[in-house]
Each structure stands twice: as C-alpha cells, then as structure tokens.
Amino acid sequence: MIELYTWTTPNGEKPVIMLEECKLSYEMHLVDIGNGEQHSDRFKAINANEKIPALVDRSMGGYSQPVFESGAILIYLAELTGKFLPQSTRHRSQCFSWVFFQVGHTGPMIGQYHHFNSAAPEKIDYAIERYRKESRRVLGVLDGHLANNAYLAGDYTIADMMHYSWARIGLKELAEDGEFPSLRRWAETIGARPAVRLGLEKLQTAKDARG
Numbered sequence: 001m002i003e004l005y006t007w008t009t010p011n012g013e014k015p016v017i018m019l020e021e022c023k024l025s026y027e028m029h030l031v032d033i034g035n036g037e038q039h040s041d042r043f044k045a046i047n048a049n050e051k052i053p054a055l056v057d058r059s060m061g062g063y064s065q066p067v068f069e070s071g072a073i074l075i076y077l078a079e080l081t082g083k084f085l086p087q088s089t090r091h092r093s094q095c096f097s098w099v100f101f102q103v104g105h106t107g108p109m110i111g112q113y114h115h116f117n118s119a120a121p122e123k124i125d126y127a128i129e130r131y132r133k134e135s136r137r138v139l140g141v142l143d144g145h146l147a148n149n150a151y152l153a154g155d156y157t158i159a160d161m162m163h164y165s166w167a168r169i170g171l172k173e174l175a176e177d178g179e180f181p182s183l184r185r186w187a188e189t190i191g192a193r194p195a196v197r198l199g200l201e202k203l204q205t206a207k208d209a210r211g
C-alpha cells in the first residue's frame with residue numbers, strides 16, 4: 001500500500017493528481033502544516049526536511065520506500081507504473097527540464113510572491129516587487145512555450161502535473177484578465193481531466209472531514 005502524506009497546498013496537490021491519473025490505490029494522511037504537524041518525529045522520519053508532500057511505499061516486499069520532494073515522488077510513481085514519463089532519452093530529458101523548471105522557478109517564485117504579498121507580517125515592497133516580476137516572467141515563459149505546444153513536454157506528462165496547481169495560483173494572483181492566453185487554455189484542459197478533479201476533490205473532502 002502507498003501512503004501519501006500531504007496537505008491542501010499546490011505542492012501537496014501534485015502527488016494526489018498523479019496517484020489518481022495512475023489509478024493507484026493509496027491511503028491519504030493529512031499533515032496539517034498550519035498546526036506544525038510536519039515537525040512531528042513521526043513525519044521527520046519520512047522527510048527530514050519537514051515539508052509535505054512525502055510518500056511511503058509499503059508494497060515493495062521486504063522494505064518500505066520513503067520518497068520526499070514532489071518532483072521525486074512523481075518520478076517515482078511514473079517509473080513504478082511506466083506512465084506519464086516519455087521513454088526515449090530525448091523526450092524524457094525535455095520532460096525533466098520542465099519538471100526541474102517547476103521545482104526551481106515556478107513553485108519558489110510564486111510561493112515567495114504569495115508569502116510576501118499575503119502572509120508576511122510586514123509589507124516589504126522590494127520583496128513583493130521582486131517576486132511579482134519574476135513570477136510574471138515565469139508565467140510568460142510557460143505561456144510562450146504553450147503557444148506552440150499542447151502540453152509542456154509532448155503528450156500530457158508529470159511536467160504538466162507539477163505545474164498545474166502553481167499555474168492556477170499564478171493566473172489568479174498575478175495575471176490581468178486575458179493575459180497569458182495559452183497558459184489559461186492549458187490550465188483549463190488539465191483542470192477538466194477527471195483524475196485531476198477527483199484528486200483535488202478527495203483532498204478537499206479529507207481536509208473538510210478534519211474540521
């Protein structure tokens with residue numbers, strides 16, 4: 001059985017989407033990061049970095065496989081199932097380029113923008129402007145690529161799953177009406193996928209059940 005440790009955040013949504021896309025059975029364990037549950041000894045044993053998401057695969061026979069970092073989790077599941085990761089080195093490396101672009105740029109820039117603009121106790125104009133500008137640049141990079149491509153790396157892959165939740169937030173918080181049209185078209189396509197809808201619904205239902 002696969003155990004997923006997650007929460008209702010953009011990084012936490014990615015593995016739920018992938019698990020649903022792969023039709024794998026899994027147990028969802030919510031880790032309320034607002035309450036500091038990511039710092040518990042039990043969770044630290046799974047992810048020493050004390051952040052969601054993390055996964056433990058107990059279906060490996062003699063041992064349990066812990067995996068942390070959303071990118072590593074999606075690659076693990078793609079290798080396990082043979083799905084959503086191209087086979088050829090050429091196409092696989094394109095997919096990894098966009099996966100790592102998400103890990104290094106899309107997530108951190110939009111995440112920092114969101115933090116400084118909406119959560120920080122003090123308004124620091126320099127930080128807000130720095131991350132606003134860089135986030136918008138990243139949204140532009142994605143939009144430019146998607147103007148000529150249906151998905152980020154050939155067919156629908158883990159690169160798209162890595163980006164979906166962050167793109168949704170970026171478009172909501174950082175884009176003017178009608179801006180980044182190709183990214184919007186792509187986000188609507190991904191958001192309409194039954195597995196994406198089901199995964200996000202399950203995650204929200206699990207959180208609501210916690211009260």
Ligand SMILES: N[C@@H](CCC(=O)N[C@@H](CS)C(=O)NCC(=O)O)C(=O)O
Nearest residue numbers: 009011012033051052053069070071
């Ligand atoms: N690069 C990591 C980022 C993970 C991350 O930042 N998780 C956040 C939630 S989206 C978290 O656990 N925050 C709690 C904390 O920082 O204490 C990944 O992609 O998995």
